[in-house]
Amino acid sequence: MGKLLTAIGVMSGTSMDGIDVALLQTNGENVVQRGPSAGYAYDARFRARLKQGLEDAKSITARTERPGTLAQLEHDLTLRHAEAVKAFLHENNLLPRNIDVIGFHGQTVLHRPDEALTVQIGDGDLLARETKIDVVYDMRANDMVHGGQGAPLIPAYHAALAHGLSEKREIDAPVVFVNIGGISNLTFVGADRRIVAYDSGPGNTLIDQWVEAHAGVPYDQGGMIASEGTIVPELADRYLSHPFFTAEKRRSLDRNDFAPPSGTDACLEDGARTLAYVTAAAILKSAGHLPEAAATYVICGGGRLNPIIMKDLTKLADAAHGRVLAAEALELNGDSMEAEAWAYLAVRSLRGLPLTYPETTGVNRPVSGGRFAAKAADAEVG
Ligand SMILES: Nc1ncnc2c1ncn2[C@@H]1O[C@H](COP(=O)(O)OP(=O)(O)OP(=O)(O)O)[C@@H](O)[C@H]1O
Ligand SMILES: CC(=O)N[C@H]1[C@@H]2OC[C@@H](O2)[C@@H](O)[C@@H]1O[C@H](C)C(=O)O
Numbered sequence: 001m002g003k004l005l006t007a008i009g010v011m012s013g014t015s016m017d018g019i020d021v022a023l024l025q026t027n028g029e030n031v032v033q034r035g036p037s038a039g040y041a042y043d044a045r046f047r048a049r050l051k052q053g054l055e056d057a058k059s060i061t062a063r064t065e066r067p068g069t070l071a072q073l074e075h076d077l078t079l080r081h082a083e084a085v086k087a088f089l090h091e092n093n094l095l096p097r098n099i100d101v102i103g104f105h106g107q108t109v110l111h112r113p114d115e116a117l118t119v120q121i122g123d124g125d126l127l128a129r130e131t132k133i134d135v136v137y138d139m140r141a142n143d144m145v146h147g148g149q150g151a152p153l154i155p156a157y158h159a160a161l162a163h164g165l166s167e168k169r170e171i172d173a174p175v176v177f178v179n180i181g182g183i184s185n186l187t188f189v190g191a192d193r194r195i196v197a198y199d200s201g202p203g204n205t206l207i208d209q210w211v212e213a214h215a216g217v218p219y220d221q222g223g224m225i226a227s228e229g230t231i232v233p234e235l236a237d238r239y240l241s242h243p244f245f246t247a248e249k250r251r252s253l254d255r256n257d258f259a260p261p262s263g264t265d266a267c268l269e270d271g272a273r274t275l276a277y278v279t280a281a282a283i284l285k286s287a288g289h290l291p292e293a294a295a296t297y298v299i300c301g302g303g304r305l306n307p308i309i310m311k312d313l314t315k316l317a318d319a320a321h322g323r324v325l326a327a328e329a330l331e332l333n334g335d336s337m338e339a340e341a342w343a344y345l346a347v348r349s350l351r352g353l354p355l356t357y358p359e360t361t362g363v364n365r366p367v368s369g370g371r372f373a374a375k376a377a378d379a380e381v382g
Contacts, residue, residue, distance in 0.1 A: 009338075009345075054110075078130075082131050127373065159195045223306040300334040354366035
């Protein structure tokens, strides 16, 4: 058994709502001891800067380019991550020397798997200097070099969690972990521990964009707006008939792959209700490409906090005899799972273990990845 390391994962996802931080002790294999976690929300001004960053990134043709506001944004985003790590250490009475490594996702500003181009801004060296902790970052790039989609990367961690749950006999296999973030993705873990994973559709992004444009709020808290509306079938069909769902090959998604409805498509409430249904139906539609139907769906990510999405998911899964559980029902943490995964992947990277597999990203063989940034030599004082 590999040595247990203490790792912190930091994640800024496609919803661009803030930085999730989580602590994990792991050998990068089957031992996973979850520690504390926290979320540090971005203010509205910084979210606006991130959105501008996505616009500026559209002209990128090589992953090192930082046009427009991106160079400054990368610097400031990294400093915000450093502040989040420092606050997290302080809140949990930890010192930098207690942490072996940080797994740093950065912010995806462009993802074009068809062109083998994925860009996560985030300066690993700066984060290592600021926090006085070694950093592993840029974990998607090597997968793409070897023919993979560069996403999703969380499946290796889902598999480790599923192993822990099956040891405790807590769930019926096959289990499918579903992450409903800005985009949704799923990981199938079979009874024989086979894993198959891919992005499954738009998650919360369309809902967020819709309610922001028409109600001036960043998201539909508790599905309150959707609960006042009814599904507009033509609008739902328009999304669900997208070639993404029927394509022979599974493809990873960029935040901009699905556009929000226009103001004339529905009223505020019906739009929110329809998009919540689309989120749930997209997951089940994509799950149709899995090797077997799921016995258990474990739902993670912010979308599980929208009861309308959960109600639709439960109904659709029930029709195929699948049980839907929020991560918390299994004593997992649906908010911090991605940050935990980046901690886990950082340890795997240090140990040279694969991060991705042919059946998770389409990579041509299992590959490791990530770049290493060492803390300064004089940082041991911590
Ligand atoms: N209480 C809530 N009620 C309804 N929706 C919520 C609630 N809390 C969060 N969400 C939704 O979840 C989103 C954030 O989810 P999450 O943090 O999992 O996304 P992410 O990690 O940024 O995305 P990704 O997994 O695609 O990288 C918010 O933008 C919002 O739409
Ligand atoms: C390119 C990129 O950042 N993709 C994200 C996004 O958000 C969800 C989905 O699309 C997933 O593919 C991925 O994140 C998760 C954490 C992953 O890589 O597993």
